[in-house]
Amino acid sequence: MSLRQRPVSPPKKDSAVPQQGSVPPAQPKSTNPVWIVLGALGLSALLFLASNSFSLAALLTILLLMHCTQCILVDNGYILNTGTLEEVQLHWNIRVADVSHPELQIRYTPAGSIVVPGLSDAHAHLLEYGASRELALEGTKDIQGMFRAYGKYILANPEIQKNTSTYVLGGGWDHTVWPTTRWPTAADLDSDPVLRGRPIILQSKDCHALWVSGKVIEKSSPFPDVVEGGVIFRDESGHPNGMFLDNAQDIIFQPELTDADLMRRFSIAVRDVVAVGLTSVHDAGLNPMSLKFFAKQAELKKLPIRIYGMTFFDENGEYWGNKTKPIIDAGNGRLNARSVKIFADGALRTSGAALYEPYADDPTTTGAMRITSEVLHHWLPLFLRDGWQVDVFEASLKGINISASRPRLEHAQIITQADRIRLGKLGVIASIQPTHAISDMWYAQDRLGPERIKNLYAFSRLIHFLDFTLPLLGFLLDGKSPHGPGGWFPEERLSRQEALRGMTIDPAYASFTETTLGSLEPGKRADFVILSQDIMTIAADKVLATKVIATVIDGTPVYGQF
Incomplete structure (x- = not known):
């Protein structure tokens, strides 16, 4: 490689x-x-x-x-x-x-x-990442540390400091590393004198939860009793307490972003992307505005990196797969978009990932699907029929040319042995992010128990059955793990060549660009x-x-x- x-x-x-x-x-x-x-x-x-x-x-x-x-x-x-x-x-x-x-x-x-070869991040959220770096909360050790970071940011921006009605956004918080096991609330934000009374929206590290202030709750009211595929946390009186998971995030009012906001966030993300050797990023479609913004930059020939965009899926919208054409090599090969991103369930960190069996630390739940199986059965065959790459399940692949459609399974992190075999036989691409293991390993056994944890990030066994995997920049961990310096389940570690393939030629294949990217060969682009x-x-x-x-x-x- x-x-x-x-x-x-x-x-x-x-x-x-x-x-x-x-x-x-x-x-x-x-x-x-x-x-x-x-x-x-x-x-x-x-x-x-x-x-x-x-x-x-x-x-x-x-x-x-x-x-x-x-x-x-x-x-x-x-x-x-x-x-x-x-x-x-x-x-x-x-x-x-x-x-x-x-x-x-x-x-x-x-x-x-x-x-x-130019490195590829096969699953990222560029604009959301840029937003999180404007006010970076990742690494804060507790709620008080988050308050200090937020307070410092507000005090360093006179316009925000003077205008308490200005929305202040941030991201990257991770309650699983804090000393307390409880979820943060709006009351926590409103207890700080610098933050009190401000509209504050904080995106979690995994993008599956929003933590908001009392002012945002007020501006977003009223709330439905139930959100399909989402959770509204409530206090003892039944009122929303400031935590919104998965689809419930969509009901929070947020100010419309300007072109200047988007460009600022994009510039921050690109700065960090190229500094770590990334030349290509697969943007996993959290918001439809992202792809629209990238397409505009490609048209202006102003995309500084390569982006493989995933189109946001709206289950309540009209079917567009037969009306919209994929974007192929726009902006001199800088933008491709021929994939549909479907959010099926939540995340392990927030106990929203849909599991076969109940969570070990909360036997009352098995997580939740954000989309019903009926919706998936209806939409997936249509997108596959019209040539779109999608997250898939077995029934939707009947009669489909796998090598042409290259279906992907994003966040293929915890998979049973039987399902690993099925994935291999079907030829589905498993998209995995090894760097998630660095944070997940500290709480995952609490969520899954001592036996199921063995199926989490089982890289070696996945590669045995699959032709392609897509790790993020997880070339080597630092040796720190719950199991000591020898590594966390070291038998599942990838070889260096496997890890490098997962950051180069494999994501190129998964984005239909292996003939021009992913290796240093004559005729390919000089990335x-x-x-x-x-x-x-x-x-x-x-x-x-x-x-x-x-x-x-x-x-x-x-x-x-x-």
């Missing part, structure tokens, strides 16, 4: 460069020689003269200082060739010279670094990440010290420099 792990031999001199289904690089506008630059094995850069086959935008980069593969040749945003220095010189008729050319860009990597260390070979306890030197999309650095 890295160049070191998967060298690609260059084509023979009299053969065409494999295109892998991508758009071929532009032909040179001039037959005049152009200069290209190589760096070799950490030595000073050498200059070579290209006598043919390059446009003036051509870029030859030594990106991986390893024994077998040294060079990536990039032209017009695509990988033209890879191989050793000698192979590239021979194939492209390159000879050594000692002068420079103003049209060329010099790129070389530091000794000891490694280049891997790659330069890491400070060889994560495939260094000692395990050194992996977390790896830094992102640069993130490159279409051959252009969007983060860092080299």
